[in-house]
Amino acid sequence: MGTTTGPAFTFAAPGRLVFGAGRSAELPDLVAEFGVRPLVVTGSNPSRHAELLASLGDPAVATVKGEPTLGAVRQAVDAARTAEADVVVGVGGGAVLDTAKAVAGLAASESDPLDHLEVVGLGLPLPPVVLPWIGVPTTAGTGSEMTNNAVVTSLEHGVKASIRGRSLLAEVALVDPLLTLECPPAVTASSGLDALTQCLEAYVTHQANPLTDGFCREGLRRAASGLRRAYADGSDVSARTDMALCAALSGLALANAKLGAVHGFAGPLGGMIGAAHGTICASLLPSATRVNVAALTARGDGTALARYTEAAEIITGRGDVAALLAWLDETNELLGVPGLADLGLTEDRLDEAVAKGQASSSMKGNPITLTEDELQQILRAALD
Numbered sequence: 001m002g003t004t005t006g007p008a009f010t011f012a013a014p015g016r017l018v019f020g021a022g023r024s025a026e027l028p029d030l031v032a033e034f035g036v037r038p039l040v041v042t043g044s045n046p047s048r049h050a051e052l053l054a055s056l057g058d059p060a061v062a063t064v065k066g067e068p069t070l071g072a073v074r075q076a077v078d079a080a081r082t083a084e085a086d087v088v089v090g091v092g093g094g095a096v097l098d099t100a101k102a103v104a105g106l107a108a109s110e111s112d113p114l115d116h117l118e119v120v121g122l123g124l125p126l127p128p129v130v131l132p133w134i135g136v137p138t139t140a141g142t143g144s145e146m147t148n149n150a151v152v153t154s155l156e157h158g159v160k161a162s163i164r165g166r167s168l169l170a171e172v173a174l175v176d177p178l179l180t181l182e183c184p185p186a187v188t189a190s191s192g193l194d195a196l197t198q199c200l201e202a203y204v205t206h207q208a209n210p211l212t213d214g215f216c217r218e219g220l221r222r223a224a225s226g227l228r229r230a231y232a233d234g235s236d237v238s239a240r241t242d243m244a245l246c247a248a249l250s251g252l253a254l255a256n257a258k259l260g261a262v263h264g265f266a267g268p269l270g271g272m273i274g275a276a277h278g279t280i281c282a283s284l285l286p287s288a289t290r291v292n293v294a295a296l297t298a299r300g301d302g303t304a305l306a307r308y309t310e311a312a313e314i315i316t317g318r319g320d321v322a323a324l325l326a327w328l329d330e331t332n333e334l335l336g337v338p339g340l341a342d343l344g345l346t347e348d349r350l351d352e353a354v355a356k357g358q359a360s361s362s363m364k365g366n367p368i369t370l371t372e373d374e375l376q377q378i379l380r381a382a383l384d
């Protein structure tokens with residue numbers, strides 16, 4: 001008699017998700033649960049969140065400008081050690097949250113970030129003692145408050161790589177859509193399209209599981225409802241709430257499934273051309289989806305194609321992949337997403353990008369193994 005085995009998977013998430021408009025007011029109480037000497041990591045303009053920071057008294061503050069480099073992480077770790085911080089709070093976009101996460105992982109030991117960085121560092125396991133951290137996103141994009149990795153740029157190697165470990169999961173992800181109301185349209189577009197990409201890639205990957213599927217479906221639904229509206233009117237709380245939820249769900253999904261070709265390229269390209277992560281993802285999404293669909297069709301892989309069809313139904317109301325592709329093109333047009341050439345990618349670097357993309361871990365989550373030629377097609381179509 002045959003037996004059927006059900007799905008087998010592991011699911012990991014932060015200790016708690018506190019979600020809702022206005023809920024950042026709960027930050028002082030949440031911090032007090034974990035420590036008395038917080039270090040707040042925030043962006044280069046701390047006055048943007050002056051009220052929230054003041055609600056914590058007079059905390060030690062470390063600021064991050066741009067993408068987190070090894071140098072920036074070292075500085076923030078030093079700040080935490082000097083302040084003898086016992087809890088870390090990240091208030092900002094994904095760059096800030098990743099820095100806060102790395103600080104939480106390293107500050108309680110003698111470790112240097114390079115000891116634990118994958119790919120170009122030693123990739124050692126994290127120290128046994130880490131600090132608790134609370135993630136408070138102010139963009140709706142990366143879902144970094146939900147994941148167990150901190151993406152760090154090594155300028156020396158021209159590469160973005162992760163410090164990763166289960167102990168990097170936040171104690172609390174505090175997601176308040178009101179904190180994203182001031183995001184300018186370009187940040188709303190790039191971070192929102194990053195969240196949408198994460199939901200779509202984690203939905204079509206062969207490493208999806210029933211929990212991530214549920215998160216992706218809801219995330220896609222929220223992106224379809226909120227992305228264009230949040231871009232058109234940043235003060236639209238309902239649209240901002242849709243996108244904050246989409247981002248949080250996308251983080252849960254990517255951390256427990258896999259991503260695909262867009263993120264396979266986005267990591268290496270971020271190191272090569274230094275453009276913002278979300279913008280790179282946004283510019284790649286339509287062409288990567290188009291090439292994936294063509295490859296799946298040509299090679300007769302119906303399983304992932306069915307996933308794209310479901311995504312089309314969720315986003316456009318039409319169970320037709322062509323409608324999804326048209327919606328993605330139109331959205332990039334409406335949201336003014338630049339091409340990769342405008343972001344600094346030149347034709348003579350396409351081979352390098354393909355080689356680096358093929359070696360990236362996200363590429364392994366793509367629903368189909370793409371040929372070098374197909375990978376080139378994705379980049380070429382995304383150039384302008």
Ligand SMILES: NC(=O)c1ccc[n+]([C@@H]2O[C@H](COP(=O)([O-])OP(=O)(O)OC[C@H]3O[C@@H](n4cnc5c(N)ncnc54)[C@H](O)[C@@H]3O)[C@@H](O)[C@H]2O)c1
Nearest residue numbers: 043093094095138139142144147149151182183191277278
């Ligand atoms: N760890 C993960 O799971 C994960 C996943 C995806 C991406 N990432 C990383 O996240 C980073 C990208 O994060 P991001 O897209 O949020 O961009 P970001 O953190 O670089 O922020 C983009 C810009 O928006 C500004 N900003 C942030 N909040 C604002 C607000 N409320 N109002 C006005 N301006 C605001 C920032 O100062 C910055 O100039 C990259 O470094 C990427 O590698 C991490």
